[in-house]
Amino acid sequence: MDSGRLEAFSDGVFAVAITLLALDLVISGPSSVSLATKLAAIWPAFAAYAVSFATIASSGSTITRCSRTSPRSTGRLLFVNLPVLFFVVSIPFATSTIAAYLREGGASASLAAAIYEGVFEGVSISFALLLWQAIRHEHLKVALTASRPAGPRSSSAIGNIGYIAAIGVAFVSPPASLAISGLVAVYYIFEQTPARDQPAPGADGSLPEDQAGS
């Protein structure tokens, strides 16, 4: 029950944040410039929107997968959940900033890209902390040992390393920095998709009902 409400609050934050992203995609009203020209001019907004969408979506689904084996949440889990929410809520701001400055080039574009990747790094680190707490307090033990012993830990490492690299690349090529975080998001989405058609035995820490007796 308590765990459910913390989850509902987190899910709500993820849902609102992912929907607010699209508020950046604003085209000003009719003017002498055609709509096609305007749309072409704001391609960074579309690119940043797609990357942010994929990042929030994959983060949200990781949280969904991780917490389902923890029937109750302690105050400590709530505590380590806050940084995740803090950085997720910051994503729309970081997205709108990189969307506005990516074409600008120069120091401002690099700074905007570094902030963008920095927020993602914040999500990644706070996520790793959340998983580490959850594993340490055995909320996730079954799910992790059964189906993917090194899963979340190595996954977190890929995000952490990818975003740190992207922060560095931001000062050389902001668009390349954006592309790196896009690849990380794509990796996470595919990494979470099981190749098998049937849910794996360890997917929810127990055998599926229709296989339990076989």
Added chain:
Amino acid sequence: MDSGRLEAFSDGVFAVAITLLALDLVISGPSSVSLATKLAAIWPAFAAYAVSFATIASSGSTITRCSRTSPRSTGRLLFVNLPVLFFVVSIPFATSTIAAYLREGGASASLAAAIYEGVFEGVSISFALLLWQAIRHEHLKVALTASRPAGPRSSSAIGNIGYIAAIGVAFVSPPASLAISGLVAVYYIFEQTPARDQPAPGADGSLPEDQAGS
């Protein structure tokens, strides 16, 4: 539980997206032009708002009806759910764009209408993919065979064909294009409303409690 959180996340996205639509309906403060004149000038915003509202509402209720027979969601269901959310989240942007350019006419209005219908086509196709996956993996088997054998498949076809036609019509008459998607939304809303007063036996894959014994 896991399925429930994916559903809660999706429901949240639909709820936020449908409420954000109304943010387009902004009247600038008092000026020399009367409010009545301003309201009349933004009729495309009201028309697009109504069509988008009906589309999101009917999509949201379809998802509600479809998923209730899948007690658990696999990673694959999550994966095919993402495109649906991506296009739903894009609807407020597409709505505000067509609202701003519909009266403009010319190439920009056609492009705005084509984008608007293209986003709806995206919702429709990704929805069909979601249903196809769900049917293939038998999450929806009972509900579909019991009450409406060809239901979702033919319904998806009507949306897909309607929106493709609307994209074409956009380059001839943007308002007519908007009207087509309005008709599709009205069709879906009525298509989901059972003509009978009592819930049909197959509506939730089982007999209602008060009829089970009769």
Added chain:
Amino acid sequence: MDSGRLEAFSDGVFAVAITLLALDLVISGPSSVSLATKLAAIWPAFAAYAVSFATIASSGSTITRCSRTSPRSTGRLLFVNLPVLFFVVSIPFATSTIAAYLREGGASASLAAAIYEGVFEGVSISFALLLWQAIRHEHLKVALTASRPAGPRSSSAIGNIGYIAAIGVAFVSPPASLAISGLVAVYYIFEQTPARDQPAPGADGSLPEDQAGS
């Protein structure tokens, strides 16, 4: 389950709409005019915000009380739920319009107030329709007959009549029109609050656990 998701979607829409109201309360950045002067100048925004908040909150809690006795929702309930959501989603627009034009006076202020009250009338009528459907199909039978035989019907009448009066008054005195809808909202909030400290036997259609045996 299905009923639960429709409820979750509705609750989400109410929650987002009530929170978006506060977006109207925007103070532009520092200028030669002091903050106190600016705040005083936008008193209609605060008044409209308070009335809209109370209206959405009381509507939301009525929905909460009404649906709890309907264990499942039919397609028809979904169908009659849509108009309620449509008008609720329109409240932030109507609120921002009356907030912008109330001080203006003249025909624009009257029109803004009439739209505002008209949206509330829409909520009220579609609500009455929802209740009528729910009662007719016996989803609400127990709750209504047990504790308040004429409750929702007379309540709906008060809202319907109050908002129609407010639409008329809008063309004489827009602020008085706003005040009428404020009184209706206050009425609904208090009308829903039981005077007794303990939950009434009929409040959820059954005796409380601790009184069931006495």
Added chain:
Amino acid sequence: MDSGRLEAFSDGVFAVAITLLALDLVISGPSSVSLATKLAAIWPAFAAYAVSFATIASSGSTITRCSRTSPRSTGRLLFVNLPVLFFVVSIPFATSTIAAYLREGGASASLAAAIYEGVFEGVSISFALLLWQAIRHEHLKVALTASRPAGPRSSSAIGNIGYIAAIGVAFVSPPASLAISGLVAVYYIFEQTPARDQPAPGADGSLPEDQAGS
């Protein structure tokens, strides 16, 4: 069920309000001023964002902890829940106002800070009222007596006194006023985090499953 919907509505409002905070963090598009200069110029927006985030997050988690022992909500609980939601929904407005005026200094900055702290005081007082009602009607009895006899009452006092002090300080030093509410939020976050690794016996009013037999 009914209690669950009221909770879901409240959780939704908290989730939307906390995510809307980040909408204040808007950087206008490229201009002659560098992004770094602009970011430095809006430090009050970041500070106010952080304080508001921490305040909503800690309030939200307090609600989560408090209500879990109340299996049903009476109309009265709904009634006392409304003021909490009213002030929480006002936080984004208060945050954007202090963010805009804090650097301004003078009477406007003091007024903005006083409004900001006044909204927090409103949250705190309405929260205390909610707790008082819940305790009086014994919804929270077990949780409170078992693990922390004076908990919520003394906690509420710290918030109430802290925010009243901050309102006074606002007229001397607006930034110091902001800092005080930041400290209160940090206190609440840590106060809710149990020092023990295992959930305390009284945390949910019953012994954990794995300790129940020992």
